[in-house]
Amino acid sequence: MPRKPRGAKRSHGSGSTSRNVPTVLITGAGRGLGYEYAQQYAADGWKVIGTVRDPKAKAALTKLGAEAHIADVTDRKAIAKLAAGLKGVPIDVLICNAGIYGPRGMSLGKLDYAAWEEVLRVNLLGPAAVAEALLGNVAASEKKIIVMMSSRLGSIAEMRGGDYFYASSKAALNAVGRAFSAALAGRGITVVSLSPGWVRTDMGGKRAPLAPETSVEGLRKVIAGLTPGKSGSFMSYDGSAIPW
Numbered sequence: 568m569p570r571k572p573r574g575a576k577r578s579h580g581s582g583s584t585s586r587n588v589p590t591v592l593i594t595g596a597g598r599g600l601g602y603e604y605a606q607q608y609a610a611d612g613w614k615v616i617g618t619v620r621d622p623k624a625k626a627a628l629t630k631l632g633a634e635a636h637i638a639d640v641t642d643r644k645a646i647a648k649l650a651a652g653l654k655g656v657p658i659d660v661l662i663c664n665a666g667i668y669g670p671r672g673m674s675l676g677k678l679d680y681a682a683w684e685e686v687l688r689v690n691l692l693g694p695a696a697v698a699e700a701l702l703g704n705v706a707a708s709e710k711k712i713i714v715m716m717s718s719r720l721g722s723i724a725e726m727r728g729g730d731y732f733y734a735s736s737k738a739a740l741n742a743v744g745r746a747f748s749a750a751l752a753g754r755g756i757t758v759v760s761l762s763p764g765w766v767r768t769d770m771g772g773k774r775a776p777l778a779p780e781t782s783v784e785g786l787r788k789v790i791a792g793l794t795p796g797k798s799g800s801f802m803s804y805d806g807s808a809i810p811w
């Protein structure tokens with residue numbers, strides 16, 4: 568059931584100066600952190616646009632009052648269709664959230680390269696293609712923010728080995744986010760990589776210490792406080808910087 572999140576206000580976030588309702592687009596919004604973002608932004612009065620892969624997952628989003636679109640982020644035609652359907656719609660905050668972990672417990676000598684390619688297609692090329700396709704929408708908005716949902720496991724400085732597929736995909740995503748931020752600074756677009764922490768979702772598992780509500784409340788606070796000066800940074804859900 569949709570619920571009002573703890574501490575949610577109908578303020579449209581502390582960064583808003585517009586009287587217009589701001590718009591957020593979230594990829595992979597049918598479950599996990601994507602759905603939590605959709606719930607919290609909807610409860611805060613934002614216009615929410617979510618993408619899902621399975622038509623059955625649309626219903627949960629529409630119940631929130633959100634607009635749901637079907638798009639697999641690895642399907643360039645589906646992304647072009649999404650962009651065509653949203654032509655002229657300003658997107659204040661674009662959250663490239665859809666992601667996969669890939670097979671776990673891969674050891675050197677037995678790496679599954681087909682699986683690695685799939686992780687890169689979803690976690691790296693997917694967000695890049697979505698951001699590229701929707702750049703005009705973000706540029707036409709007031710806030711002009713692109714969030715790459717990354718992971719602390721993508722920090723090269725902190726890399727501990729073992730999570731080769733996932734870690735390399737998020738490290739590369741960070742590089743893309745950083746490069747996009749430099750390329751888009753002239754258009755006033757802010758691009759950041761954010762880590763949600765270790766969260767209890769299908770990906771994070773039951774042992775994760777953070778509830779999705781807590782993580783997304785923190786992430787939304789970080790997003791609301793973004794300024795162009797913070798573009799190109801890598802931060803945790805609590806606002807602390809993560810070393811590249």
Ligand SMILES: NC(=O)c1ccc[n+]([C@@H]2O[C@H](COP(=O)([O-])OP(=O)(O)OC[C@H]3O[C@@H](n4cnc5c(N)ncnc54)[C@H](OP(=O)(O)O)[C@@H]3O)[C@@H](O)[C@H]2O)c1
Nearest residue numbers: 595599600620639640664665666718765766768769770771
């Ligand atoms: N949970 C954590 O502890 C954690 C930690 C660090 C970073 N993250 C990142 O946070 C983001 C969300 O993670 P989560 O924990 O919410 O994961 P999740 O519960 O496994 O949900 C993943 C979401 O991504 C979507 N997705 C997967 N492949 C897709 C594709 N090819 N095209 C479109 N959508 C696709 C899924 O849609 P379907 O329902 O159609 O499969 C689902 O909505 C990911 O980028 C993840 O890497 C999570």
